[in-house]
Amino acid sequence: TAGGTEADNLAVKGLYWSRQKDKVRPRILVSAIEHHAVLDPAHWLEKTSGAIVELIPVNQKGVIDLDELTKLIAKNETDVALIAVMWANNEVGSVQPIEEIVKLANAHQIPLHVDAVQAIGSLEIDLSRINLDSLAISGHKIGAPHATGLLVLRNGFKVDPVLHGGNQEPEVRSGTINTAGAAALGLAVELAVAKQAQHAARLQALRDKLIKEISSLVPDCVVNGDLENRLPGNTHFSFFGASGDSILMLLDQQGIEVSTGSACSAGVAQPSHVLMAMGVDLFHAISSVRITLGTSTTETEVNQLITKLPQAVATARLAGLNVGKKEAVKE
Template identity: 50%
Template sequence: MSDRPTPVYLDHAATTPMLPVAIEAITAHLGDVGNPSSLHASGRRARRVVEESRERIAQALNCRPSEIVFTSGGTESDNLALKGIFWSRRAADPARTRILSSAVEHHGVLDPLEWLAEQQGAEVELLPVDRLGRLDLDALRASVERDPGSVALISVMRANNEVGTIQPVEEVVAVAAPHGIPVHTDAVQAVGKIPVDFAALGVDALAVAGHKVGGPFGVGALVARRELDVTPLLHGGGHERDVRSGTLDTPAIAGFAAAVEHSVKHQVEQAARISELRDELVRGVRAAVPDAIYNGDPVHRLPGNAHLKFPGCQGDSLLMLLDARGIECSTGSACSAGVAQPSHVLLAMGCSDEFARSSLRFSLGHTSTTADVAALVEAIGPVVERARGAGSPRKADGREPADRAGGSLVATELAGPSAGATG
């Protein structure tokens, strides 16, 4: 058995612990027999669970139950929306080849967009954001008005997964609507954290993931307006109104619905509590490290997100030093083949490469406590001091050595593979 204490978990944006109501809902159906597509009694009982879950999610998100398409999670939902809408729109009108999105999207959006550009002839335009990470609406408007007939769809996330900035999706819809352009939003980070009302937002498609709201892994949904034509990615039994074939996971869907319902019902009170904890965290960290910089929009941001830069440090080094003390968080970068890359979000916000490599994301959720915040505040000063003391000297031209991110500090602290921003 490990002597490691229970970790201080500050990475809820990557995944949040499952809610008791979700665990209860899942376990209640794990022993059930019946494929929800079967016509016998067991199948009908399973179908009833699925449809009741669909209704609960629809009520929580203010959409029609028939607009809920169950998927395996946020990545599949984003892929289904982007590819499915693009293919349908271009098939109806070959001139519709452009897709507009923001430069700070999650890779669940950016990577399928890249694939569509390379393999399907899409013209992808990643629109700029300001220094707070907020979409440049003037740039969006100019791009649409330049040739609205060529735009297949627009995709802008509801809230950023790294810096927490909330995007003006309603205003994006206002730009798109006069031209009949469908809008998709990745709301994976937003549901249960801020109000998410499908009808009020006016979007045509919205992605949700179970494990971000206290539900299970491997289940999610694309909320797609009934009138929207979406070409399926999967072909098989014609499940989910022939948009997403595949046998439905009844227990996971039940847990997903319970988590969405609970998170949305308690969103206001939880947001108030978590916001206070986040502000306490930021105050404490900046008191311990006075030159720490708070990234993202200070007001219009997710309640549990605290994204901070620590000058003179490597984010990966800080992450591992904190991990050694039992404090789990995330960097603002994604690691590829063991090579740390600067955050595309921070670079798009106009930050330097060095700035982008020296930030950490602390994200709070329903299990977070004042004791968690106190543990981080107590640890962060010594950790930053050690990281700075172990830093390699700069080159004569003032640049960081190319191998600094993989230097001796990380090597000695690393007990396993480094984790970047995973949600």
Template identity: 50%
Template sequence: MSERRVYLDHAATAPVLPEVIDVVAAAMATLGNPSSLHASGRLTRKLVEESRESVAANLGARPSEVVFTSGGTEADNLAVKGIFWARRAADPRRVRILASAVEHHAVMDPVHWLAAEQGAKVEWLPVDHAGRLDTEALRHTLRQDPESVALITVMWANNEVGTLQPVGEVVGIARQHGIPVHSDAVQAIGQVPVRFGESGLDAMTVSGHKAGGPVGVGALLARRELDLVPLTHGGGQEREVRSGTLDAPAAAGLAAALRAAVADVPGHAAELARLRDRLVDGIRREVPDAIRNGDPAHLLPGHAHFSFPGCEGDSLLLLLDAAGIDCSTGSACTAGVPEPSHVLLAMGSDPALARGSLRFTLGRTSTPDDVDALVRAIGPVVERARAAGVVNVSTSSTSSTRGN
């Protein structure tokens, strides 16, 4: 692509940082299996353990609590399934899983699978109109039968609308009943302070490529006291819960990315918030009836999520793409059929309105020029998307009449 692209999809993946590329390239030139006992193996093991120590230091954890994985999805699966299996094995009564209704599919789908295949009883905790967990509902649910709950999983920050969840309050409620809590913190790293030890969480998921690291690496931070049943079996690496030859270059890349991500969270967040506010103000000026989603009082600084009445999200996305602007829709697509976002539906959004939503996310490479380019384009794009919707409705109506 020769034209300059405006990248407003950092929540999907962030540009790899130059220092990360240098670290990974150097590590890839180093020969050795970290499980080997010879000098080359020990050298590679040293790189892995130094990376583990760095990840732990930058996330407020102990090195022994860091379990390297292939990414956020594997870490979420290991947490949800591993905790559920361990807790049920220790006490067959513990079959309930409590999860927020706005979880990422990396949590939601394993929970669904445990219900369908493993006998789990799932309760989806409601959120308010801004996407924030209803903690009173959590308290009420727990009071019914706390001895039957295996775990609670609530994401740190929502990947679609950016709403921050009351993780500390959830942990406080769960602790009264001795129930472990897992949180997917993938979107929060680098935008808000995240300290695993101080959070009181039992398990927490992070991902490399959301923070300027390589794709294909992440970590599950898990307290040493937490029992986990492994997903895979083999050499017994990573506390015997994640077997497989350790990817030393990826671990080094994750460590480098996290060092950069947490170096100045307040300063970075303030800059993102300024850009986001500029974006929000511009969209509201150009499209006055656009509806902003998320909790403005508890929100990631780089997220701006809007619903555009009378539009289809896919039409908006493709029109912006043609204008050189990258963003994402607020809906998932299954078998080619657009479906409303489960996050927006849980927030009480009308399904038709939910289908006309876009997510704009900013990151370290975002500039005022990027924001201004979107603001210039959004008005004409919405007009064209609405016109296309009217034509499609008219055509569909005519076809339906002819069919009768």
């Protein structure tokens, strides 16, 4: 595919359409913290194709509530078109209990799509022991060229195409195949999987150091997400009383790049839907900063961040969040 977004769209739309052929199955069960590449096509199907989107709740750690998912399925398992759950969250880094979710979906014969864009190369993914129907990855996350991605479908599993015209790739995706991009993506996946354990161990050590030091220097900070089962290179803090956007700009002036949410939602002036689904209050949500460590991140850079971040928080707190509070009261 041309990336993770296309792969997710093809999976969600294609699975939904294919599941309507022998029986109307309007319900799409989607985790409340999904990437918009999954949420948006699901809601589009709701507007255009009669779908009913039901959000699967998560707990305060950003992890799927399996009991709630079981209840949603039990309402009527025969009218569920598909379940969509990301392997690991792109904002707070929480890793989902994918094996348990797969077993639950398989037990009720409901197709499961997993967005593994954040997981590939960072977590162990062994499809030989997980009976997964559909999985999406994006090339640029693991060093492949931009505009490359992959949708893995279980052997014999059918989805309706989104693109029509040439019936390439077993009639799933029409269009001339990007041979060079596919070759580069294949090599990138091979290397990412081979180096996953070493890569994860290095990033986890840096991540744990960052969390420990910042929690000590800014004692009232909150670390969002699951502290145990999270992406090795992800940290996500809330600094109450400081605007996340202010912290971002203050660090940017010093050559340090962080974000206040999903990289794909940069510039969107609203609290993260992920944090809100986790039950985080508005003021902690807008005071949050996401810090992602990657392949090229060095310990020197982490030490620089540890030195600069507390001062950025202090400066941002001087500006305060009074405007946001007044607006919230009016609402």
